[in-house]
Amino acid sequence: MSLKGLPNFDNTELAFRHLSDRDLKRGRVLFELLSRPWLVDVGSLFARLALALRIPIGWAIRPTVYAQFCGGETIEESEETVELLYKNRVRTILDYSAEGVTSEEELDSNCSEILATIDAAREDPRHAFSVFKPSGLSLKGLLSKSTDDFTIKEEEEWERVLRRIRTICQATSDAGGKVLIDAEESWLQDNIDEIAEDMMSDYNRESVIVYTTVQLYRIDRLKYLKNLCIKARECGFKIGVKLVRGAYMEKERAMAIKNGCPLPIQPNKEATDRDFDNAIRFCLDNLDAIHIFAGTHNAESTLMLCKEMSERGIENDDPRISFSQLLGMSDQISFNLAAHGYNIAKYVPYGPIREAIPYLIRRAKENTSIEGQTSRELSLIDKELKRRKKLI
Ligand SMILES: Cc1cc2nc3c(=O)[nH]c(=O)nc-3n(C[C@H](O)[C@H](O)[C@H](O)COP(=O)(O)OP(=O)(O)OC[C@H]3O[C@@H](n4cnc5c(N)ncnc54)[C@H](O)[C@@H]3O)c2cc1C
Numbered sequence: 424m425s426l427k428g429l430p431n432f433d434n435t436e437l438a439f440r441h442l443s444d445r446d447l448k449r450g451r452v453l454f455e456l457l458s459r460p461w462l463v464d465v466g467s468l469f470a471r472l473a474l475a476l477r478i479p480i481g482w483a484i485r486p487t488v489y490a491q492f493c494g495g496e497t498i499e500e501s502e503e504t505v506e507l508l509y510k511n512r513v514r515t516i517l518d519y520s521a522e523g524v525t526s527e528e529e530l531d532s533n534c535s536e537i538l539a540t541i542d543a544a545r546e547d548p549r550h551a552f553s554v555f556k557p558s559g560l561s562l563k564g565l566l567s568k569s570t571d572d573f574t575i576k577e578e579e580e581w582e583r584v585l586r587r588i589r590t591i592c593q594a595t596s597d598a599g600g601k602v603l604i605d606a607e608e609s610w611l612q613d614n615i616d617e618i619a620e621d622m623m624s625d626y627n628r629e630s631v632i633v634y635t636t637v638q639l640y641r642i643d644r645l646k647y648l649k650n651l652c653i654k655a656r657e658c659g660f661k662i663g664v665k666l667v668r669g670a671y672m673e674k675e676r677a678m679a680i681k682n683g684c685p686l687p688i689q690p691n692k693e694a695t696d697r698d699f700d701n702a703i704r705f706c707l708d709n710l711d712a713i714h715i716f717a718g719t720h721n722a723e724s725t726l727m728l729c730k731e732m733s734e735r736g737i738e739n740d741d742p743r744i745s746f747s748q749l750l751g752m753s754d755q756i757s758f759n760l761a762a763h764g765y766n767i768a769k770y771v772p773y774g775p776i777r778e779a780i781p782y783l784i785r786r787a788k789e790n791t792s793i794e795g796q797t798s799r800e801l802s803l804i805d806k807e808l809k810r811r812k813k814l815i
Pocket residue numbers: 604605606607636638640667668669670671672688689690691692693695717718719720721747748749770793796
């Protein structure tokens with residue numbers, strides 16, 4: 424079924440038809456808990472402590488936050504989620520969620536796992552993109568240092584980072600896929616940008632295989648995107664860009680205070696929203712050179728992109744434009760977009776429960792801190808549960 428017209432994100436029947444009453448009720452309890460900041464703070468502290476002291480807490484996490492936000496511990500375990508999404512025209516982006524890697528062996532093992540996601544996506548239409556976080560392939564100290572200041576040992580380590588990333592991009596190209604490079608904290612981002620630009624220049628000549636990420640909560644990023652477009656046109660490569668608002672606001676604030684530096688973040692949410700929407704319009708104006716991946720749970724920005732596509736005569740399923748949300752969040756956006764034929768994929772994080780804990784804490788905190796996000800999820804779930812009850 425492909426619906427005509429613009430999507431309606433209040434349509435809870437379409438949004439939740441992939442979920443049983445039991446799933447919905449579990450989601451309801453979880454979002455109810457996440458709406459209490461003190462509980463999330465206590466829970467996060469407990470999870471961090473348990474992680475440090477190696478206390479087993481999988482029994483508490485697996486049926487709750489993990490079941491809501493993760494596909495499983497392995498690619499095979501995530502299969503059920505992948506299938507369920509695809510039945511509803513939503514594709515998957517397998518996201519290996521191990522964080523805080525500290526040795527070369529772990530970095531190599533992360534690289535192998537990302538290569539396994541690329542292999543899983545090969546010739547499988549249920550998968551849309553692969554993805555990686557550069558800090559999962561490099562020691563953080565290295566990413567935050569200017570390459571001009573590297574010691575000989577660091578230069579060797581850096582060569583290994585570049586080799587891992589090139590191997591991933593080459594494997595994606597060989598598999599006929601596409602790969603997203605996540606954006607991270609601003610002090611890591613200069614090196615990440617340099618690598619992403621190199622990879623786009625090497626792999627995005629005929630088609631767009633590599634996507635960089637631009638965080639519009641940064642004051643300088645719209646300008647960066649515009650300059651990147653000029654550079655790409657001059658050098659003859661295409662840009663793939665994941666547009667996001669940005670996930671590390673608290674860390675950016677803390678770092679700016681610690682170093683006495685100006686905050687690189689927009690003065691308020693309105694400024695972030697304005698630059699995000701302007702970045703979308705800029706990319707649409709340059710669609711011959713830029714492919715868009717809108718990574719957002721914001722209904723207004725998503726609808727704005729849908730409207731602009733319609734007004735510019737761009738088909739809903741134009742391969743140059745993709746939308747995405749995280750598993751367990753904003754299903755009303757993902758599944759309504761899918762029903763209207765847009766290219767839509769969910770990030771499906773997977774990995775050992777212990778290693779997914781930092782990711783889960785971020786999701787829990789994000790749901791608590793984003794004004795209205797949790798209450799929006801709750802009211803939509805309530806609306807759907809009531810609608811189903813009336814049918815009985
Ligand atoms: C598919 C997908 C991929 C993602 N990949 C990345 C990634 O690679 N890197 C990354 O950093 N993030 C990533 N994110 C997270 C993203 O950056 C946002 O943190 C998250 O999606 C919330 O923003 P929003 O657009 O969904 O919605 P909204 O709820 O409308 O916006 C919340 C966001 O607005 C910004 N904001 C809030 N308050 C203020 C304020 N006072 N001043 C300035 N700005 C403010 C912050 O960025 C905040 O996260 C991704 C998200 C998705 C859905």
